[in-house]
Amino acid sequence: MLQHFFSKSEHSITPCHSSPCLNGGKCTPTGSSFVCSCPNGYFGNQCIGTPCNSSPCLNRGTCKPSGSSFVCSCSTGYSGKQCQITPCHSSPCLNGGRCTPTKTGFVCSCKTGYNGKRCQGRPSCPSGWKMNENSCYFFSSIESANWNYAKSYCQRRSSMLAEVTTTSEMTFLWTNAKKHGKTFWLGGSDLAIEGVWVWTTSGQGFTVTDWHTRTIRESNNQDGNENCLTIHKELDFEWNDDKCSNDYRFICEKPLVYS
Numbered sequence: 490m491l492q493h494f495f496s497k498s499e500h501s502i503t504p505c506h507s508s509p510c511l512n513g514g515k516c517t518p519t520g521s522s523f524v525c526s527c528p529n530g531y532f533g534n535q536c537i538g539t540p541c542n543s544s545p546c547l548n549r550g551t552c553k554p555s556g557s558s559f560v561c562s563c564s565t566g567y568s569g570k571q572c573q574i575t576p577c578h579s580s581p582c583l584n585g586g587r588c589t590p591t592k593t594g595f596v597c598s599c600k601t602g603y604n605g606k607r608c609q610g611r612p613s614c615p616s617g618w619k620m621n622e623n624s625c626y627f628f629s630s631i632e633s634a635n636w637n638y639a640k641s642y643c644q645r646r647s648s649m650l651a652e653v654t655t656t657s658e659m660t661f662l663w664t665n666a667k668k669h670g671k672t673f674w675l676g677g678s679d680l681a682i683e684g685v686w687v688w689t690t691s692g693q694g695f696t697v698t699d700w701h702t703r704t705i706r707e708s709n710n711q712d713g714n715e716n717c718l719t720i721h722k723e724l725d726f727e728w729n730d731d732k733c734s735n736d737y738r739f740i741c742e743k744p745l746v747y748s
Contacts (some may be wrong), residue, residue: 512536512554529557566594568714581697584608590676602745612639617744620745621661626651627741628665628673636717636731639674639739640689648743650676652688659699662740663727666720674739683710686718701727 502558503523505516508526527536531554539559541552544731545678546561549571553560563569566576575595577588582597585588589596591698599608601622609736614625634642651657653675666673679686679697686695686708691726700707706728708715717733720726720740731737 503591510536512539523720526748527694530554530559530685531557546572547683548575549592557728562591566590568599582608584611604747612745612747614746618743619665621658622655623745625743626659626665627743628669629738629740631738633736634739635736636733636739638676639737640676642739643741646741648741649690651740651742652676652691652693653699654693654696656697662720663699666722666740667726669738670722672737674737675719675720675728676742678716678733679708680716680733683716684708693728699728701725703727 503518504521505518505523508516509523510516512528512531514525514527514531515524517526525534525536527533527624530540532538536698539554541554541559545559545728546552546563548564548567549715550561550563550567553562561570561572563572567592568574575590577595578587581595582588582599584600584603584671586597586603589598592628597603597608602612602620604610612620612623614620618625618627625648627643629639629642631642636650643650652663652748653662661675662675676690677686678689680689681687687693688695699720701721703725705724705726707728710716710730713734715730715732717731719729719731719737721729721731
């Protein structure tokens, strides 16, 4: 009868021979299997789970195990043990601006009238001009200005005859014209095509209107030669098509100046 004799090396092979416990775990044979004793921070049957398994690094930070803990490599602009401190932490947006973190830094959403990367630009208007939203307005005190003169006057001052694009702007101009108690030229005309009204500096068609309708329905092109737009004192300070050669006050408009 044949007998097999085991060598010493064959008897020394255990379930721990292949080093199944990872990340520095200690292997202990248990019959035909093994048990891993894992270092602090590691877990699992073979200590596969690391301190990074819970994704502790925030805001796209990269996690690397370090002993029983972890180290985060943070994206540009982020900091802190877990990259929890964002570029907005220091409140970089001024004058009530709202900060939003981005991949490379932050973006400020500025309140109306402010601009710049950090909303640091403060709005102002030249002396004698009135501020409303994102524009400055000049209400002239000259009585003898036809529409063409009024337009060129505004252009010489790096502005334009006022163009109304929102209801809030329309209300602002109506209120101030009424305070002055005068008729004012605006920048609208239908000189190119009768009945097709446009803002002559921007070339845009009217999106809001305030034509007078209480006592007479405007625009009516009375006498066939009313092609320029006014806010008229005799018509509730609402819009009227008027002869471009008439003399009225006028309103210039320019963007806010930022300091």
